[in-house]
Amino acid sequence: RTVPMGAGEDYFLFATAYPGITEISLDIDDAVSWDNLAYVYVPALNKKRVLYLGRDGPALAALRSLPNVEVTTEGVPEGHDLVVVSGNATGDGNLNQYIDGGRVIYIASGDAESPEYLPVRLDGVESGPASLWVRSEGFAEGLHFNEIGLFSYPRAASRRGSTVMVEANGRPVLSYWRLGKGVVLYSGLELDSDFYLRPEYPIFWYRMVSWITDVPDIVQSNHKTGETVHLGEAAMIETPSTRFMASSLLLDQVGIYRYHGQIIAANMYDPKESSLERSLEVEAGQFKEISRETTVENDLSHWIIALAALAMLLELAVMRRRREA
Known part of the structure; x- marks a missing residue:
């Protein structure tokens, strides 16, 4: 089903998520494409x-x-x-x-x-x-x-x-x-x-x-990106972009993950970003230039002590040279 929407418009869409994978996408071109896709996985509940x-x-x-x-x-x-x-x-x-x-x-x-x-x-x-x-x-x-x-x-x-x-x-x-x-x-x-x-x-x-019998819970089958799923044993994992063997799975991409016949959907869904009640009016802030003088204490005593010690060493070296002469 395709729904045309203009900029700034709100639309409530109700759809039945049947057993299997449901994909929801926004047909827009923006800087971050991953949050334009959402997946919902509903396990089959056969007897x-x-x-x-x-x-x-x-x-x-x-x-x-x-x-x-x-x-x-x-x-x-x-x-x-x-x-x-x-x-x-x-x-x-x-x-x-x-x-x-x-x-x-x-x-x-x-x-x-x-x-x-x-x-x-x-x-x-x-x-x-x-x-x-x-x-x-x-x-x-x-x-x-x-x-x-x-x-x-x-x-x-x-x-x-x-x-x-x-x-x-x-x-x-x-x-x-x-x-x-x-x-x-x-x-x-x-x-x-x-x-x-x-x-x-x-x-x-x-x-x-x-x-x-490979009937996962629907909540455990849908996660947010950034979460880690512990499998309990090493398994061949198929991610949206690659395949590898591991005992834990980091959901670092949006899409569908498969292992041992199990399916997990991962999304970047953010309720605040998708809220239909948020205001579109943004108040512009004001920048004010402020200048002030500040006194900074800078202790130079350690440099004076170092110079005095160096002068003493130099004087001792000169006196020793005169005695040798």
Whole structure:
């Protein structure tokens, strides 16, 4: 849609931002072209199909409470956007084939089994209580992990290439890694804790499911230039002008940024600059010439002392020369 506007005119434009990228531009020629462009990215909110394997528990109840999520407890992983595996689930050979390009959340149950696809190695259970330490917030930003009562937790060790988000006494309790085009996330938070009793529990699952299935929050998808986005791991980043590998992203240009299937829009939008209520009348200022005399104290005593010392040295040199003569 094109709207003709003259200099100094105001125009209210209402438009629906559909899922995808919307570009708004001003067709003018001025000194700064970057602020004539604006981008809005709206993530697609398609319903996600989730397969839950294992006995019923708080995680299943949280999944069923989420919007745009269809949960089933029977079937094969193929065709689902996400598979949630409780540690007490029976082995499934189809899961190994699905992992290479799918999304899996594994909930540890304390059993001795340690699947090879996990980002950690499991070896028993550690006794608590223990305090949780957040190493990389990611999708869990703002959740109060320090208030969770953790009474026991899996004895886990990180595998090379994994990213630890939360740990307890040096043991990872929330971590993930990428296998091929797939992502596997491990959670040891539900073995023996009061996490499922807290109001943040369904919020945690909502954010985790949205993150692992590539459904970012609309607020997190639109930023102002100058901000820094921490990715939590090294990723190939595509900016409006180049490509590079990094674990943090500085939004130093207006445009669209892409990494790991995620999209971020960056703009130079300034509410004050775009205000329709600002006055166009500018009062001219007046310049008045003023002259005045100022006395400046300048201490020259150090120069006088230096000259006196130099004269004494010169006199001593002359006297010594006369004695030698």
